[in-house]
Amino acid sequence: MSALMPLSRDRARRGRASRGNRAASSRWRVYRLSSMDSVVEVPPIAVLADPTRARILRLIRDSADGRALVSRLAETLGLRQPTVSHHMKALLADGFVTREPEGRVVWYSIAPDRYDAVVALLGDPAEGAPESEPDVDRIVADLAVRFRGVFGAETIAAYVAESRDLLAQHGAPLLASRTAAFAASRLAAVARSEVRTVSDASPSAPPEVLFVCVQNAGRSQLAAAILKQLAGDRVVVRTAGSEPAADVRGSIVTALDEIGVGIGGEFPKPLTDEAVRAADVVVTMGCGDACPVYPGRRYLDWDLEDPVGRPAATVRAIRDDIDRRVRTLIAELGI
Template sequence: MSDVAEAARELRLMSDPTRAHILRSILGSPDGRVLVGRLAEDLGLRQPTVSHHVKALLDEGLLQREPDGRRTWYSLVPAHADRIAETLGWPEGEIEVDPILDRVVQDLSERFRGVFSAETVERYVRESYELLAARPTPGQRVPSLAAQFAADRLDALARHEAAPRESVPEVLFVCVQNAGRSQMASAILRHLAGDRIHVRTAGSDPVGEVRTSVLTALDEIGVPLAGEYPKPLTDEVVRAADVVITMGCGDACPIYPGRRYLDWDLPDPVGKPLAEVREIRDDIERRIRELLTTL
């Protein structure tokens, strides 16, 4: 069980609030290194206090020093930098969202040139960002996720508007959080069908990330998640779908004529022990295999 002990040791090094602040300040500094004096100023602490903690982090091998005349710079030991960033999160205060979204609008306008006007792209990018930003999740990278969400939605819109209808059937799975049932269903269908079927997912009240227990249960049957992410239900993905499968989201899904609607009555795996998540997974898998024979 030494991997648990090692994880616990690493956590302990980062679990002192002052040390966590020091590590994060270094992460956020423009060139990845700091002086103790400025660090103390930034954190509003006395210099001896900061020196004490910096020394402890040096001794533990998380920091390295670099003498520079009379001064000494401190930076993260590269081998640990990523683990520290993942555990404490990158400092995000500096990100200015508007210029990023402007870029995304420009890039996607180019990508969808001849299909959608720049105004349409702009509307989808801004709305996608607002939908995701309304449900902030720690560690989530909202601007780039919004770019992906907007591009996926524009794809769905293009697909719906394309005439004649393409021959690849499109299936949409909708549950509440888009983090458990619908993710398992879409991962299994993608795995089994590949390019033969186009799969989308959404949630009536999405959360930030696909649950770890769901990833584990999928891994046990060799099914990859492949870049899916929880996202809210939007109109164009329903319009683009040939089959809409709802799982516990009740009336949240709009009904359009000409689509096949199925409602699968399945318990929510969120917060359940792995044994129950497995049962839900197996139930979903049986239904997917049956669905496949009808597509």
């Protein structure tokens, strides 16, 4: 990286003036990149190198209403008010906080245009915080609207509870939204399998393909995303894992993005009986005998290398191999 070299005071002053006379209180320093004839501005982040000031900003950021009084900050930090006031003046001068008089007291808040910078330096308050428990009643109520006339509330509640427990066993993040999505997918699969049992499936119904691998974080996600991209709503695509991971691998997301395919809201899901029952085609990838066998389904076993932990070139080769197999499957399905 090129070193940052300060401009002369006169040239820096002219540079600031030409950009609209930035307020003096912001104290931005102007630099020239030694390898380029351009000027960049660097905010006075060094002011936060003082741990007390970083703690002050963290306390303000994490307060209930996003603001704080010097007296309360001093009490929390165990410091004298003049000491805290000194730090507040420095933060105010550098534009990190705003001052809001309210009667005989003065409140301090993080400046809106510096909030992102503060979060970047101190960390997102949401990161590392314990996840709240899923609002199961709300999820059940919403799915009852979606499946009105198909399933009763007790059936939906049972699937929601079991789906939540299955995902929690594997450390899934975003547990509430994933519980709702997983339960909805399972209920839809049950509805489909019941229809095909009664009427041997409608000839106009799109075929359903289930991709299964061990962690549902690599090969099966590659295949599902590519099939959805190529076939759209002409096919129903599901994925599952015999031992699902917590999330889809970043290398998989990257490999798909390179060819213009998004992962969407997909996430690893445990293999369940109803997903297999609803499928017309079940494609397994290295998960052995974990997948139950039902008559009337077509089973394919794709012998593919596991891309997890492999270099990018290997992941791309596996992706392209899967792409060829998916295109062949589309032709065989007549879609």
